[in-house]
Amino acid sequence: MASAPVQAMAALEPAAAVTSVFQPGKLPVEVISVDHDTLPTPPPPPPLPVLIAAPKDAGTYPVAILLHGFFLQNRFYEQLLKHVASFGFVMVAPQFHTSLISNSDADDIDAAAKVTNWLPEGLPSVLPVGVEADLSRLALAGHSRGGHTAFSLALGRATTTTTTTATLNFSALIGIDPVAGTGRSSQLPPAILTYEPSSFALASPVMVVGTGLGGDRENALFPPCAPPEVNHAEFYYECKPPCYHLVVRDYGHLDMLDDDAPKLVTCLCKEGNSCKDVMRRTVAGIMVAFLRSALGEGGGEDLKAVLGDPGLAPTTLDPVEYRLA
Structure with a gap:
C-alpha cells in the first residue's frame, strides 16, 4: 500500500450498553442448500448452487450475499453464515467453480451478478414459510479473492449484459481480508486497485476486515495468503467515506472458516494459535x-460500541480506524 498520512477521523461516542453481536443472536436459523440442477421450475433455479442461512421465524429480513475465497467451498462458512443470520439477515452464499488455475476473476464476477439477478424471483421460493427477503436492503460481502469479486461487482465490473444495478442496489459492502492478486505488479484481472486514496467509486458504506497474520508466510514454500499492497490495507486506503477498517491482529487469513475445513487447504495460510471460534x-x-x-x-x-471500545470483541482488534466524511 502506498504510504498515507494519518487522516483525521470524526469522534464516535461509544454506546452505553455492551454489544452482544459477538455471541449468536436469538433467532433460530435454518440452513438451506439449493442445487441449481435439481430445483424444479418455475421459479427459475439459481445459476449456481447456493447455500442459504435464514431465520426460521416469520418476518421480513435484509439480505446479504457472501462470496467465498479462492479454491474454497461455501459450506466452510456455515458457522459464520448462521451467526449473522441469527440477528435477522438472510445470508446467500453461492458456490463458484473451483480451479487451481486463477488467471482472471471475470467468471466469478459474472456469476455473482447472475446470482444477484436471480434473487427477486428465485429467493422467495426457497425461504422458510413466512420469511420474506427485503431486497431494498441488500449487502454484498466477500472473503479473500471473493473480496476482490465483491468489490469488482460493486464497482460495475460485471461482464454480463444484465447488471445488478438495473434492478438492485447494494446498500453495504464488506471485504473480509480481501486479496487482489499476488502483488502490486501482478493484480488479478480486472485490476481494480489504483494506489490512489479514496479512488473507489462506491456509493455504499464499506467495512474492511483484515487479519494481522494474513501477510505472513506459513512456511518458505508458500507465499503469504494476503500479500502486502494487494490486501485489506490497500482496499481500505482506496475506499471513500464512510468506510471502516478493523484488523483481527492475532489471527490468519482462513481462521474464520469452520473447524472441519480441510487441513490441506487451511495449512497453506498462517494460522493463529488460539480458538478459531x-x-x-x-x-x-x-x-x-x-x-x-x-x-x-x-x-x-x-457499530458505535465496537469502534468506541474495541475491547468488546473476543480478541484484539488493532488497528481500528474509520473515515466518516
Whole structure:
C-alpha cells in the first residue's frame, strides 16, 4: 500500500450498553442448500448452487450475499453464515467453480451478478414459510479473492449484459481480508486497485476486515495468503467515506472458516494459535454490527460500541480506524 498520512477521523461516542453481536443472536436459523440442477421450475433455479442461512421465524429480513475465497467451498462458512443470520439477515452464499488455475476473476464476477439477478424471483421460493427477503436492503460481502469479486461487482465490473444495478442496489459492502492478486505488479484481472486514496467509486458504506497474520508466510514454500499492497490495507486506503477498517491482529487469513475445513487447504495460510471460534465470532460480530448500521437496523449502536471500545470483541482488534466524511 502506498504510504498515507494519518487522516483525521470524526469522534464516535461509544454506546452505553455492551454489544452482544459477538455471541449468536436469538433467532433460530435454518440452513438451506439449493442445487441449481435439481430445483424444479418455475421459479427459475439459481445459476449456481447456493447455500442459504435464514431465520426460521416469520418476518421480513435484509439480505446479504457472501462470496467465498479462492479454491474454497461455501459450506466452510456455515458457522459464520448462521451467526449473522441469527440477528435477522438472510445470508446467500453461492458456490463458484473451483480451479487451481486463477488467471482472471471475470467468471466469478459474472456469476455473482447472475446470482444477484436471480434473487427477486428465485429467493422467495426457497425461504422458510413466512420469511420474506427485503431486497431494498441488500449487502454484498466477500472473503479473500471473493473480496476482490465483491468489490469488482460493486464497482460495475460485471461482464454480463444484465447488471445488478438495473434492478438492485447494494446498500453495504464488506471485504473480509480481501486479496487482489499476488502483488502490486501482478493484480488479478480486472485490476481494480489504483494506489490512489479514496479512488473507489462506491456509493455504499464499506467495512474492511483484515487479519494481522494474513501477510505472513506459513512456511518458505508458500507465499503469504494476503500479500502486502494487494490486501485489506490497500482496499481500505482506496475506499471513500464512510468506510471502516478493523484488523483481527492475532489471527490468519482462513481462521474464520469452520473447524472441519480441510487441513490441506487451511495449512497453506498462517494460522493463529488460539480458538478459531473466537475468530469466527469476531468476524461475524463485526459484520452484524456494520450491517445493522448500514441497513438501518438498531440505529448503528452496535457499530458505535465496537469502534468506541474495541475491547468488546473476543480478541484484539488493532488497528481500528474509520473515515466518516
